[in-house]
Amino acid sequence: MADAFQLNISRELAERIGRHGAETFPHECCGALLGRDEARDGKAGKAGETPWREVRELFPLVNRRDDSPRNRFAVTAEDVLEAEKAARKHGLDVVGWYHSHPDHPARPSQFDREHAWPWYSYIIVSVMSGEPADMTSWRLNDDRQDYSPERIEIPKRAAV
Numbered sequence: 477m478a479d480a481f482q483l484n485i486s487r488e489l490a491e492r493i494g495r496h497g498a499e500t501f502p503h504e505c506c507g508a509l510l511g512r513d514e515a516r517d518g519k520a521g522k523a524g525e526t527p528w529r530e531v532r533e534l535f536p537l538v539n540r541r542d543d544s545p546r547n548r549f550a551v552t553a554e555d556v557l558e559a560e561k562a563a564r565k566h567g568l569d570v571v572g573w574y575h576s577h578p579d580h581p582a583r584p585s586q587f588d589r590e591h592a593w594p595w596y597s598y599i600i601v602s603v604m605s606g607e608p609a610d611m612t613s614w615r616l617n618d619d620r621q622d623y624s625p626e627r628i629e630i631p632k633r634a635a636v
C-alpha cells in the first residue's frame with residue numbers, strides 16, 4: 477500500500493508550468509522537475525512519516541513527438557541526460573517530469589502510465605482552451621500496474 481506522497485512546489489514554479497502549457501497549446505509541453513527528495517530510498521524517514529520531495533527548478537524540454545504532439549509526450553534518453561546535467565548544475569536531482577493535457581483533464585492517460593518510470597513524480601497540468609487549469613501529480617507504483625496520486629503542496633508566497 478502506497479503512502480500519501482507529497483510534492484512541494486513554489487507558486488512561481490507551478491505557474492511557470494501552466495504558462496509553458498499555455499505557450500505550446502494546443503500541443504503538449506513537457507519538462508523536467510529538478511529538486512530534492514527527503515528519505516530518498518523511502519526508508520530513511522521515520523515510520524509513519526510521509527515521504528515528500530521539493531521541486532526547486534524546472535528544465536523545459538522540447539516535445540520531440542511529431543506524430544501526435546497533441547496527446548502524448550515522450551522523454552528520450554537524451555532528454556534525461558540533459559535534465560540530469562542541468563540538475564547537477566543547480567546541485568539538485570531530477571525528481572520528476574511535467575507535461576500538459578491540452579483540452580483534457582489532468583489525469584494520467586494509459587499512454588502516460590505505460591511510459592512512466594517508478595519513483596519519479598509526474599505533474600500534469602490541464603490546459604483548457606489555452607488557459608492553465610487543474611494541476612495534479614502522481615507516481616507509478618513499483619509494480620507498474622497502477623499509479624498513486626501525489627499531493628501538491630504550494631506554500632504561501634511569504635514562506636518561499
Ligand SMILES: [Zn+2]
Pocket residue numbers: 547548549575576577584585588600
Ligand atoms: Zn499525459
